[in-house]
Amino acid sequence: MLRGLIKGDNAFVPTAALRVAVGSGVDVAALLVTERGRVRGDADIVFDGAPAHASGAVRLAAGEDGTVWLDTDLTGVEEAVARVLVVASTEEGALRDARALSVEVLGPDGRTVVAYEVTDAGPETAMVVAELYRRSGGWKFRAVGQGYVDGLTGLAVDHGVDVGEEPQEAPADVPAPAAPARAEAPAPAEARTEAPADVPAQGRRPTRDQLLDMTPDQIRALARAQRQAGAEPGSPPASAPSVPPPDPSAWTCGPVFKPRTVTGRDNDVITVEDLPPGPVMVELAVKGEHYTGLWPLDDSNAKGRYLVNSTEKDFRGRVIASVPAHGRLRLRLEAGGPWQVRILPLAEARRLTESRLEAWGPEVLLHTRGTADVAFHYKGGGNFIVHLHRLAGHTDPTALPEPGRAVVNEIGARKETLPLPEGPLLVHVSAADAPWTARLKEVRPHSSGRNADRPMKSAEPRGALGWLRRARH
Incomplete structure (x- = not known):
């Protein structure tokens, strides 16, 4: 010491x-x-x-x-x-x-x-x-x-x-x-x-x-x-x-830090130093009509699986990346105009509620309630893909639990209602090239800690x- x-x-x-x-x-x-x-x-x-x-x-x-x-x-x-x-x-x-x-x-x-x-x-x-x-x-x-x-x-x-x-x-x-x-x-x-x-x-x-x-x-x-x-x-x-x-409803996953902002224009390699290791949100906004692609880079500068792959005008959205143990996040961006990247903690994810949530593009949402249904209304013509990361019982802040297969993987405009397990969990809309909405329905209280033989005066x-x-x- x-x-x-x-x-x-x-x-x-x-x-x-x-x-x-x-x-x-x-x-x-x-x-x-x-x-x-x-x-x-x-x-x-x-x-x-x-x-x-x-x-x-x-x-x-x-x-x-x-x-x-x-x-x-x-x-x-x-x-x-x-x-x-x-x-x-x-x-x-x-x-x-x-x-x-x-x-x-x-x-x-x-x-x-x-x-x-x-x-x-x-x-x-x-x-x-x-x-x-x-x-x-x-x-x-x-x-x-x-x-x-x-x-x-x-x-x-x-x-x-x-x-x-x-x-x-x-x-x-x-x-x-x-x-x-x-x-x-x-x-x-x-x-x-x-x-x-x-x-x-x-x-x-x-x-x-x-x-x-x-x-x-x-x-x-x-x-x-x-x-x-x-x-x-x-x-x-x-x-x-x-x-x-x-x-x-309490959850702990991912580091907490002051958000970082990087701006630039056209194709670039983005490096953000001194981040705590673990999963983070990457918020990207690009002005222009060209292709937008975003990939993580490993220590050998090899591209990982793409985070963004879009041909939409004026792309914007949030995706999930992982900061390595050494705290240095590197991203490869292909863009045809001015852009802004913000690195945010998962704690800043938008919360799902019974009120209608409006979004455009990929997004990261947090569900902390009991079992519920989530109603999506997607208005685009491209892919709409949703994964779930179950955080209940997850104690490692440096990694997200594996999401498994996508709960939604469709093409074209659609309305769809999905059953959600008890929170906390991250709802990751990993692909969306148009506006969409989401809201909770049929929300029930958490079952944990309740005893059917004893009266509950407060939820x-x-x-x-x-x-x-x-x-x-």
């Missing part, structure tokens, strides 16, 4: 697309907070059940040997976000038991910029390990190492995460929280509350189901009771809670609840 810091130290980092490695064997999350140190809502929690922030600037991916990666594009972080907190937590035991708990920040070239190894973890079960924060027009990294003996819930409450009661999938006969079995000193009037009766009196941590049935005031009261009782927060819960799987849990219910993968 190049710039090893100790607790409390800070250092400037490049305002660029950085990779943050957190090791090892702990659960990792990121909180995007304002100047007040609080999240704006559940969408500002990035964790294994919701691994991509809506802005696309922060994404989570599992690595090897227990390392977890946070891809953080500092150029894309919203202005309202002042800090990105790197959070580590444990399901069982304490952070002092974690092996080599550390944070390492890698620059766009893959080299280490700064690093911090936690050497003083104790009985805490949750910790803000480090943070990236704005300073003097740029960004800095701080080694924080702030632990929470009252666990992830205490950390969440401190940063404005709403962990209060909300309608959820739960039996109708769950008992309401009752008075604690152990007396404690009177709390101030505004904070006086009760904790669930079935929390073990000897100070063991409550289960997640118990926590999810508590208000923030009840959580604070429970934390006070544990501290006063000298409880060991790292003790395992009396019984393992039932943990539902992550939100199936999808809030992000905060999903974070506290997270499961290690």
